[in-house]
Amino acid sequence: xxxxxxxxxxxxxxxxxxxxxxxxxxxxxxxxxxxxxxxxxxxxxxxxxxxxxxxxxxxxxxxxxxxxxxxxxxxxxxxxxxxxxxxxxxxxxxxxxxxxxxxxxxxxxxxxxxxxxxxxxxxxxxxxxxxxxxxxxxxxxxxxxxxxxxxxxxxxxxxxxxxxxxxxxxxxxxxxxxxxxxxxxxxxxxxxxxxxxxxxxxxxxxxxxxxxxxxxxxxxxxxxxxxxxxxxxxxxxxxxxxxxxxxxxxxxxxxxxx
Amino acid sequence: xxxxxxxxxxxxxxxxxxxxxxxxxxxxxxxxxxxxxxxxxxxxxxxxxxxxxxxxxxxxxxxxxxxxxxxxxxxxxxxxxxxxxxxxxxxxxxxxxxxxxxxxxxxxxxxxxxxxxxxxxxxxxxxxxxxxxxxxxxxxxxxxxxxxxxxxxxxxxxxxxxxxxxxxxxxxxxxxxxxxxxxxxxxxxxxxxxxxxxxxxxxxxxxxxxxxxxxxxxxxxxxxxxxxxxxxxxxxxxxxxxxxxxxxxxxxxxxxxxxxxxxxxxxxxxxxxxxxxxxxxxxxxxxxxxxxxxxxxxxxxxxxxxxxxxxxxxxxxxxxxxxxxxxxxxxxxxxxxxxxxxxxxxxxxxxxxxxxxxxxxxxxxxxxxxxxxxxxxxxxxxxxxxxxxxxxxxxxxxxxxxxxxxxxxxxxxxxxxxxxxxxxxxxxxxxxxxxxxxxxxxxxxxxxxxxxxxxxxxxxxxxxxxxxxxxxxxxxxxxxxxxxxxxxxxxxxxxxxxxxxxxxxxxxxxxxxxxxxxxxxxxxxxxxxxxxxxxxxxxxxxxxxxxxxxxxxxxxxxxxxxxxxxxxxxxxxxxxxxxxxxxxxxxxxxxxxxxxxxxxxxxxxxxxxxxxxxxxxxxxxxxxx
Numbered sequence: 010x011x012x013x014x015x016x017x018x019x020x021x022x023x024x025x026x027x028x029x030x031x032x033x034x035x036x037x038x039x040x041x042x043x044x045x046x047x048x049x050x051x052x053x054x055x056x057x058x059x060x061x062x063x064x065x066x067x068x069x070x071x072x073x074x075x076x077x078x079x080x081x082x083x084x085x086x087x088x089x090x091x092x093x094x095x096x097x098x099x100x101x102x103x104x105x106x107x108x109x110x111x112x113x114x115x116x117x118x119x120x121x122x123x124x125x126x127x128x129x130x131x132x133x134x135x136x137x138x139x140x141x142x143x144x145x146x147x148x149x150x151x152x153x154x155x156x157x158x159x160x161x162x163x164x165x166x167x168x169x170x171x172x173x174x175x176x177x178x179x180x181x182x183x184x185x186x187x188x189x190x191x192x193x194x195x196x197x198x199x200x201x202x203x204x205x206x207x208x209x210x211x212x213x214x215x216x217x218x219x220x221x222x223x224x225x226x227x228x229x230x231x232x233x234x235x236x237x238x239x240x241x242x243x244x245x246x247x248x249x250x251x252x253x254x255x256x257x258x259x260x261x262x263x264x265x266x267x
Numbered sequence: 268x269x270x271x272x273x274x275x276x277x278x279x280x281x282x283x284x285x286x287x288x289x290x291x292x293x294x295x296x297x298x299x300x301x302x303x304x305x306x307x308x309x310x311x312x313x314x315x316x317x318x319x320x321x322x323x324x325x326x327x328x329x330x331x332x333x334x335x336x337x338x339x340x341x342x343x344x345x346x347x348x349x350x351x352x353x354x355x356x357x358x359x360x361x362x363x364x365x366x367x368x369x370x371x372x373x374x375x376x377x378x379x380x381x382x383x384x385x386x387x388x389x390x391x392x393x394x395x396x397x398x399x400x401x402x403x404x405x406x407x408x409x410x411x412x413x414x415x416x417x418x419x420x421x422x423x424x425x426x427x428x429x430x431x432x433x434x435x436x437x438x439x440x441x442x443x444x445x446x447x448x449x450x451x452x453x454x455x456x457x458x459x460x461x462x463x464x465x466x467x468x469x470x471x472x473x474x475x476x477x478x479x480x481x482x483x484x485x486x487x488x489x490x491x492x493x494x495x496x497x498x499x500x501x502x503x504x505x506x507x508x509x510x511x512x513x514x515x516x517x518x519x520x521x522x523x524x525x526x527x528x529x530x531x532x533x534x535x536x537x538x539x540x541x542x543x544x545x546x547x548x549x550x551x552x553x554x555x556x557x558x559x560x561x562x563x564x565x566x567x568x569x570x571x572x573x574x575x576x577x578x579x580x581x582x583x584x585x586x587x588x589x590x591x592x593x594x595x596x597x598x599x600x601x602x603x604x605x606x607x608x609x610x611x612x613x614x615x616x617x618x619x620x621x622x623x624x625x626x627x628x629x630x631x632x633x634x635x636x637x638x639x640x641x642x643x644x645x646x647x648x649x650x651x652x653x654x655x656x657x658x659x660x661x662x663x664x665x666x667x668x669x670x671x672x673x674x675x676x677x678x679x680x681x682x683x684x685x686x687x688x689x690x691x692x693x694x695x696x697x698x699x700x701x702x703x704x705x706x707x708x709x710x711x712x713x714x715x716x717x718x719x720x721x722x723x724x725x726x727x728x729x730x731x732x733x734x735x736x737x738x739x740x741x742x743x744x745x746x747x748x749x750x751x752x753x754x755x756x757x758x759x760x761x762x763x764x765x766x767x768x769x770x771x772x773x774x775x776x777x778x779x780x781x782x783x784x785x786x787x788x789x790x791x792x793x794x795x796x797x798x799x800x801x802x803x804x805x806x807x808x809x810x811x812x813x814x815x816x817x818x819x820x821x822x823x824x825x826x827x828x829x830x831x832x833x834x835x836x837x838x839x840x841x842x843x844x845x846x847x848x849x850x851x852x853x854x855x856x857x858x859x860x861x862x863x864x865x866x867x868x869x870x871x872x873x874x875x876x877x878x879x880x881x882x883x884x885x886x887x888x889x890x891x892x
Contacts, residue, residue, distance in 0.1 A: 059765070082767045097762035099755045101571070101822075110751050111766040119752040119768060120776065122744055126751040166766065 012037055012206050013174050018067035020053050027053040028230045031067070035174065035206040040197060042217045043210045045227035046250060051210040052094070054227070055178050058208070059091050060084045071174060090172030092163040094179045094210075100152035104143055104162055107151055108134035111169035137165040141195065157184040161192065168199070175200070175207040181216055189213060193220045218242065226250070273406035274523045280412035280481075282519025283419035284474045288492055289499040289511040290426060291470035297443035297506030298463045299358060302681055304369040305349070307493030308376035309468050313342045313475025314484045315384050318391050321479070331394050331480065339473035346468020350461050356861050358460070362681070363627055367817050368860040370810055373489060374853030380486050382847065391479035398480075411480050418477070422470075423512050430508075439463055443506050490806055494692055498541045501685045504554020513552055534696035538689040542674050545686055549678050571745065571754075571824065589731060593724045601727045607835045608734040609792050614815035614827035615738045616784035621813075622821040623745055624777045625757030626675065629684045630691025631812045633671060634664040634782040636804025637694060638789025643711045643799040644704070653717040657733075657790050664786015665779050667694065672778030676771050691809055698801040710800035714793045730791055737784055742824055744780070753777050814856060820869035 011034050018031040028050040035041055043051050056062040058069055060081040069076040076084055085091070099107050112130035113119055138144045141161040146154065151162065160180065167175055180196065181189035197220045200207050211217050217224060217238075224241045226233040228250050234241060241247055292306045320334035349372065357365050397414055400407035430436035438459055442449045450456050474492075478484070499518050503510030518537055525536040544552065588595070592604055617631045641663025646656035671690040675683055698705045705711065715721060720729050744750050756763045756770035763770045793799045802808065815834045819826025837855065842848040863870045 080769075081764045082769060085765060085767045091765055093761070093765070097759045097765070099758040099762065101754055101758050102751070106751065110748075110755055113748045113751065114767045118748050119773065121748040124748055125743075125746055126748045127746060129748065166762075169766065 010036065012072060013208070014070050015058070016068045016070075018054070018057060018069065019065045020050075020057060020062065021065060026230045028057070028064075028227075031227075031232060033208075033225060033235070035208060037173075037204045037206055038201060038222075039206045040200055040220060040222045041206070041208045042221035042224045043208060043227065044212075044214075044217055044224060045233070048229070049227040050230040051227060052178065053230075055176065055208075055210055059089070059176055085170055088170060088173040089176060090167035090170055090174070091176040092160070092167050092178060092180055094182060096156070096159040096163050098151040098159060098162055098166070101150065103148050103150050104138065104154070105131070105134055105147040107162060108137055108165055108169060111166050115170045137168055140168070140199070141165045142191075157188045160184055160188075164192065164196065173205050175205065175209075177207065177209040179210055179212065181211065181213055189216055190219070196220070269404040269406045271524075272404050273408055274527065275520065276403075276408055276412055276416065278520035278523030279419075279516065280409075280415040280519075281522065282515040283415040283422075284477050284481075285492075285495060285499055285519055286419050286512050286515035287422060287470045287474035287477070289496045289503070289515055290422070290508045291467035291474075292496055293500050293503065293506055293508055293511045294426075294439070294470075295464055295467040296500070298439055298446065299354070299460050300362070300446075301354060301358070301365045301369070302362075302684075303464075303467070304366055304493060305372035305376065306467070306471050306496065307489035307491070308373050309342050309346060309471035310475040310492050311380060311484075311486070311489040312345060312376065313338050313472030314478050314488060315380060315389075315475075316341050316472070317476035317479045318389050318484050319384075321391055331392065334479075335473070335476050338476040339469050342472025342475070343465050343469035346471075347461060347465045349468070350464040353857060353861075354464065355457065355460070360860065361821075363621075363813070363817060363821070364860045367814060368857050370814075371853040371856035371860070373493075374849040374856070377486060377489065378847040378850035378853070384484075384486075386486065388483040388485040390483050394480040415477065415481075419512070419515070423508065426508055435462065494688070494806070495537070497685050497688060498537060500551075501682060502541055502544050502551055504551030505681060507551070507553040510551055510553030534700075535693050538693045538696075541689050542686060545682060546674055546677055549682060551682075571822065586735075589735075593727065598723050601723050603835070603839055605723075605727050605730045605795055606839075607832050608730045609788050609795060610811070610815060610835050611828045611831040612734040612737050612791075613785055613788040613812055614819075614831040615741045616781045616788065617812045618816045618821070618824075618827040619741055619745065619750075619753075619784075620777060620781040621816060622826075623750060623757070624753045624774060624781075626687075626774060626778070627684045627813075628675075628687040628809070629806075629813070630671075630687035630689070630694075630809050631781075631785055632804045632806070632808035633687070633691035633694040634668055634785035635789040635792070635808060635812075636691075636698060636801070637667040637782075638664040638786025639793040639799045639803045640698060640705060640711070640789075641786065642790030643714045643793045646714050646794075647711055653715075653720060653794060657787075657794065660790020660793070661783045661787040664789060665783035667786070668778045668780075668782020669775075672775050672782065676774040676778060688806070688809070691804060691806070695801055695804040695806075698804055705799075705801070708801065710798050711793075712798045714797050714799060716794045720794075726795065730795065733787065733791060737787060738828060741784060745824060749773075749776075818859060820863075823869050823872060826869065 013035040015031055015033045018028055019026070020028045031054060033041065043054065045051055053062060057064045058076070060076065060079055060083070064077060067077070071087055071089065074087065076087070099110065102110065106127070109126060109130050112133055113121075113126060116130070118124070118129070135144060135147065138147050141164050143158060143161050143165060146158060151159065154162065160183065164177075164180065167177070175196070177196070181192055184192065193216050196207065199205075221238060223235060224238055225235045226241060226244070226247050233246055233250065234244050236244070288306065288310050292303055295301060295303050295306070317331075317334045317338035320337055321331050353368060353372070354365075357368055394411045394414070397410040400409050401413065402408070430440050438449060438454055442454075442456075442459060446456065449459075475488070478488075495518065499511055499514040502517065503512070503514035517540065521537055521540055522533055525533040529536060589604070593601060596604070613631070613635055616634075617628060620631070621627045638660035642656045642660035645651045645659035646653065651659070671687070675686050675690070678686055699707060701707070702709075716726055716729075720726050752763070752768055752773055756768065756773055760770045789803060792803065811834065815830035816827045817830070818834055819828065819830030838848060838852060841851045845851065
């Protein structure tokens, strides 16, 4: 069964193609990493999937339902959880309140006037915070959290709508190395336990190769290859993109100059 | 046809001086990000100083032409003083407080003008040498108008040269684009800001002095021009001089021709034009989107806390005191307390919108005024009893907010604030000009409460119950899912969207809700005073509300109530001692902004928290000893 499928996705800015012809499929339990150098089209791709950027052509389907044309909030309601590359949380709410609010929204109660928000879905929110290891900081305002902690709050927020698909834009950027490994282990565990799927972009190759079940490499808006971590590691074109083709800084060439 | 042509030239002539003032405001905003409410005051000072120079300098005949530059330079000097003594201290304060401080300056200047030049309108002489008229297409066109028409493009060209051909001008343009980067490159920001503000003041003073031959000089000039200038600057795009030029022509012509089509509704026409342009182009004709998220500037990440249990006791005590007031205080005290209660509700409704919702309204008086007129008309024209008429108040307020809010929630930041001001001015203009319905300037008189509530004690209790109850409801709403969602939309719109929240729609609902409660306060006010005047929807009332909210502190819930009580008390107290109470209030506002940028309640709460944090340490030390 395919959860998420993208076909022929295209987007250009002022005539400059950012993404050309992108296809992908995601099945439950799959963790797909989207990698590539700066300007490869990762973020554009990502933002089209979350509804922030409207593609020029193509289709994005979740369980067969077209997502193009929907607003981010509508996509969320269909069961897509997301995190932001630069964290976006509610600074004047506590960590717990951030989670409670997302749960309130998930239960369609944002317009309730009579209830007291602070006592709604408290246990559910605490359980999510426990899952990401943020329970001890539940009562701190998000405005004073360390960046790595905010990333974990983001993950918890992304799980509030019981997602079938997780979209994470550089989930570990700005975190300490040990935190990165912990967070990705956690995400991998959640994806496995809930049998959902996940797509993420990332610059840290240790994170990518340790946790992704498959990897897509983009360069200049074009798909270079897709495969298992092992296949991608051995792909000559990928090596050329990341390490350079050797045409300029070839060892012999350097010697020749010297 | 000829007549239309002369009307067109009249429009261009007024556009010129509008452009001078607007370009000054725009340049100042571009660099310092301060919306200078006092810009109209500088314009007014320019006119008055020019008047005095012409009348009392004894230079004789052509001295208007000397007075013109001297007045402009005098105002520039005043602007320089203002920048160095006040604005420099508040560049890092929240946007709203900057605005409030400059409004304090407006109040001070108003009274200073009253004190120095008196309350009468003053008539200056015609411009020497240009007193006559030229015949163009069989119409007499004042020579002075032609002079003004040519002056606008000249000033625009000079400004262009200044900004594009001088080193200083390049720095100003760079700072408008990214002032942090300019500072990082080693440019002395302080002197750059002072220079820009002085230039802006010079243009405002020149604009004011140029008005002297065209009409009377009056102490209402400041607010009158500032509202028009806001419109011009917003239509043109904040910080864009050429945009201001285009917009000044649009507004000048709209005024000139509007008066032919709707002589009663010229103000409405101007503001409708602004509303339409802003909805189509949210950042003005030539403006760019503001990078700063406004909500963040308002909130500063402060978490709302429920009051500690001790405060519950204090609250109970206050409630008992309020209930016992008829036995404790005089009739006068009851009167004052009633007024305070009404304003507290008004401020609390504004607080929900601006503090919790992050939509800073400069025009909350619109809903207060609509509520007042709604209740008064229901009582007088429909003959409804007070109980029903009081319901009409909040309903009219909510209806007004439903319409105005629909436009406002499409914008953000300063633009949203300006649009709220525009709608409030439309409401004011309608109340003022539609005399057959509203009685115009004479207002609606004889709006009396029902028999049971007509005594001061009974009306006090009615107000206390309605306002107290409403404030508690508003408070509850802040902690309800609705209130949390509203704060969330303020804190991070992008995250709100990512968790299924339609921020625009939610804000619109908040607008309607706040309009409802402001209308309720307005309705009560009508029955309290027994009358309604256009003043209830004026800028003054809007600013009163803002001052109350900010005095108390925008990120606390008791803030608006405390602010309303203090502000009302201060105004009543000061006005019994001096006619120049506005100036006193202005000075108090300025001092408060400089001393307590967070507001009084937040300041006290912070001190209390700090004290509590120290106390256990002191106790353990004592034990150890």
